[in-house]
Amino acid sequence: MKEQLQALEKEALQKVDDATSLKELQDVRVAYLGKKGPITEVLRGMGKLSKEERPVIGELANKVRGNIADAIDSKKASIEAAELEKQLEEETIDVTLPGRPVPTGGPHLLTSIVEEIEDLFIGMGFEVREGPEVETDYYNFEALNLPKGHPARDMQDSFYITEEILMRTHTSPVQARTMNALEDKRPVKMICPGKVYRRDTDDATHSHQFTQIEGLYVDKNVRMSDLKGVLDRFAKQMFGQGREIRLRPSFFPFTEPSVEMDISCKVCNGEGCSVCKQTGWIEILGAGMVHPRVLEMAGYDPKVYSGFAFGMGPERIAMLKYGVDDIRHFYTNDIRFLKQYHQA
Numbered sequence: 001m002k003e004q005l006q007a008l009e010k011e012a013l014q015k016v017d018d019a020t021s022l023k024e025l026q027d028v029r030v031a032y033l034g035k036k037g038p039i040t041e042v043l044r045g046m047g048k049l050s051k052e053e054r055p056v057i058g059e060l061a062n063k064v065r066g067n068i069a070d071a072i073d074s075k076k077a078s079i080e081a082a083e084l085e086k087q088l089e090e091e092t093i094d095v096t097l098p099g100r101p102v103p104t105g106g107p108h109l110l111t112s113i114v115e116e117i118e119d120l121f122i123g124m125g126f127e128v129r130e131g132p133e134v135e136t137d138y139y140n141f142e143a144l145n146l147p148k149g150h151p152a153r154d155m156q157d158s159f160y161i162t163e164e165i166l167m168r169t170h171t172s173p174v175q176a177r178t179m180n181a182l183e184d185k186r187p188v189k190m191i192c193p194g195k196v197y198r199r200d201t202d203d204a205t206h207s208h209q210f211t212q213i214e215g216l217y218v219d220k221n222v223r224m225s226d227l228k229g230v231l232d233r234f235a236k237q238m239f240g241q242g243r244e245i246r247l248r249p250s251f252f253p254f255t256e257p258s259v260e261m262d263i264s265c266k267v268c269n270g271e272g273c274s275v276c277k278q279t280g281w282i283e284i285l286g287a288g289m290v291h292p293r294v295l296e297m298a299g300y301d302p303k304v305y306s307g308f309a310f311g312m313g314p315e316r317i318a319m320l321k322y323g324v325d326d327i328r329h330f331y332t333n334d335i336r337f338l339k340q341y342h343q344a
């Protein structure tokens with residue numbers, strides 16, 4: 001019986017040693033230490049033994065049982081440790097692998113241009129102001145020296161909501177409103193970016209809705225040379241330090257005198273080419289000294305105050321700066337167009 005127990009122990013320990021999974025190990029435990037296992041069998045048969053043999057075999061059986069149980073426990077711990085190790089290894093993240101790029105959006109070209117222009121004028125002390133796109137006839141026209149029946153209203157034919165309410169045709173009403181609202185009639189130095197509307201047929205250079213940025217500087221002793229200095233700085237910062245500006249006489253109902261500003265053509269450096277239609281110059285914006293009647297209507301005494309104003313189309317600025325050939329590209333939002341202007 002002693003030999004039988006020793007053989008069982010040897011056999012069981014070998015099986016424990018050979019087990020490679022927790023399942024196999026559990027099978028060994030059931031097979032050798034279970035209620036129907038061989039050791040239980042031996043202990044059950046002890047009744048047949050002599051008085052002297054009983055304690056000896058009993059002790060040995062318990063020892064064998066203990067040894068097998070210990071071996072199973074220690075094997076179990078080592079299998080569990082190995083499994084954890086394997087899992088940790090499989091689940092590690094290799095942070096040195098190249099990352100997967102996530103597609104990101106960015107500002108629309110028109111937004112970038114408007115913000116760039118805003119920044120340049122903020123740098124010269126201008127405030128940025130916005131106002132309503134639905135306007136009254138008074139602020140859109142009358143306050144800007146365009147009385148009812150004025151022929152220049154035809155150039156800015158708009159979308160009317162009622163006889164007296166319309167979609168604004170320029171951002172000037174924001175400036176007229178601002179001047180009007182200032183009780184103390186202090187100096188004004190502002191730019192107004194925003195959407196404007198005209199009843200136009202859309203083509204490569206016209207759109208019924210487009211963007212405008214207007215500027216206004218009203219103070220004592222504001223002169224034409226101030227206008228020229230500010231616009232020259234703007235042109236050089238926007239298009240390059242090598243650009244020259246030129247002012248040509250023009251007409252706007254809200255300014256007197258009025259001018260149009262050109263910059264020297266970057267492509268031919270003023271020599272004349274197809275971009276500047278052989279003139280060496282490219283038209284950028286309109287400007288002038290604020291008409292005394294406009295100042296007066298806004299509550300500023302034109303004998304004390306003077307001012308300059310200008311207006312430009314950011315679409316046109318962007319088209320010239322980046323060679324965009326159709327204004328409709330700004331509104332159709334083809335991602336292939338927009339993607340080209342995403343700054344890194």
Ligand code: 2NL
Nearest residue numbers: 172175176254286287309310311312
């Ligand atoms: C253009 C020309 C211009 C103004 C806008 C203005 C505003 C006030 C008073 C006087 Cl409140 N003038 N704005 C002046 C001259 C020209 O815009 O070609 N824009 C695209």
